Amino acid sequence: MSFVEYSDCIQDGDVAIVYLGHESMTPVKVKRGAQTQTRYGVIRHSTDLIGQRYGSKVTCSKGGWVYVLHPTPELWTVNLPHRTQILYTTDIATITMMLELKPGSVVCESGTGSGSLSHAILRTIAPTGHLHTVEFHQQRSEKVLEEFKEHRVDHLVTVRNQDACKDGFGVTGVADAVFLDIPSPWEAVRHAKAAMKKSGGRVCSFSPCIEQVQKTCEAFSDQGFEDITSIEVLLRVHDVRTVYLPLPDFGPDPSAQIQPDSTITPPQNHASIAVKTTIPPRDVQGHTGYLTFATKPRTQL
Numbered sequence: 123m124s125f126v127e128y129s130d131c132i133q134d135g136d137v138a139i140v141y142l143g144h145e146s147m148t149p150v151k152v153k154r155g156a157q158t159q160t161r162y163g164v165i166r167h168s169t170d171l172i173g174q175r176y177g178s179k180v181t182c183s184k185g186g187w188v189y190v191l192h193p194t195p196e197l198w199t200v201n202l203p204h205r206t207q208i209l210y211t212t213d214i215a216t217i218t219m220m221l222e223l224k225p226g227s228v229v230c231e232s233g234t235g236s237g238s239l240s241h242a243i244l245r246t247i248a249p250t251g252h253l254h255t256v257e258f259h260q261q262r263s264e265k266v267l268e269e270f271k272e273h274r275v276d277h278l279v280t281v282r283n284q285d286a287c288k289d290g291f292g293v294t295g296v297a298d299a300v301f302l303d304i305p306s307p308w309e310a311v312r313h314a315k316a317a318m319k320k321s322g323g324r325v326c327s328f329s330p331c332i333e334q335v336q337k338t339c340e341a342f343s344d345q346g347f348e349d350i351t352s353i354e355v356l357l358r359v360h361d362v363r364t365v366y367l368p369l370p371d372f373g374p375d376p377s378a379q380i381q382p383d384s385t386i387t388p389p390q391n392h393a394s395i396a397v398k399t400t401i402p403p404r405d406v407q408g409h410t411g412y413l414t415f416a417t418k419p420r421t422q423l
């Protein structure tokens with residue numbers, strides 16, 4: 123198992139996602155001889171997990187069952203231990219697309235936080251790209267490195283425990299893209315520029331407040347970035363419903379030159395048909411933050 127490569131069967135040392143039901147999942151470190159308690163009873167790793175196929179239905183000791191899923195960055199985002207605020211898949215999908223990330227991309231990121239975005243970046247840039255991630259909180263940087271090792275993606279990432287605003291990203295002229303999720307991103311913009319390739323690239327900053335966005339846009343402009351754009355991504359999940367619509371009664375068909383026939387049954391007054399449709403949500407999910415994108419143009423030679 124690795125977060126960037128799929129394996130068929132569960133092995134000793136894997137991290138598996140135990141799916142207990144809607145909205146109820148938990149990550150489990152698979153270890154020979156270990157047990158995991160669930161509300162459906164005990165899962166014995168040696169017999170119930172190791173050697174089973176990912177996606178299998180596993181029966182617990184009380185007779186209830188769970189599914190054991192292969193980990194993905196999306197599942198990790200909804201199951202990871204929170205050490206900070208994190209980015210969720212709606213923003214992550216937009217960031218990945220707008221930063222034009224692909225296999226082989228070199229990316230700089232700060233702060234690493236709980237590693238939610240980092241895992242998604244790693245899956246996209248594997249197998250030949252690299253992520254340079256900077257986190258100034260020592261325990262957070264140590265913990266996330268431990269997780270990268272457990273998830274077998276540590277060969278794709280360098281974690282630096284330093285201040286991105288003071289000391290930058292630890293690399294110069296190598297990055298295709300830079301991502302900032304720190305309280306004062308405008309202080310890191312010049313370091314972002316220095317970390318990026320001479321051929322240019324894309325940068326993104328995530329900030330919850332519009333005052334932060336204004337300062338960051340000014341810094342991007344001062345540093346010569348172009349195409350500065352701020353967006354907010356709001357997800358609207360529609361509910362699928364069956365609704366009953368009345369059949370319209372258009373009266374007799376004037377083009378049909380048929381004499382009234384008493385054997386034809388007239389349409390019923392309140393006839394209706396069942397149709398599937400979607401209902402938009404009444405409330406739109408809350409604000410997470412603004413995403414500001416900009417382009418570093420190719421340096422003139």
Ligand SMILES: C[S@@+](CC[C@H](N)C(=O)[O-])C[C@H]1O[C@@H](n2cnc3c(N)ncnc32)[C@H](O)[C@@H]1O
Nearest residue numbers: 206209233235236237238239257258285286304
């Ligand atoms: C909101 S969290 C990032 C969450 C991350 N994007 C995720 O999806 O899990 C912000 C992190 O930035 C770190 N941080 C704040 N300012 C920093 C700086 N100047 N240099 C490095 N890290 C910084 C904080 O310690 C915190 O862990």
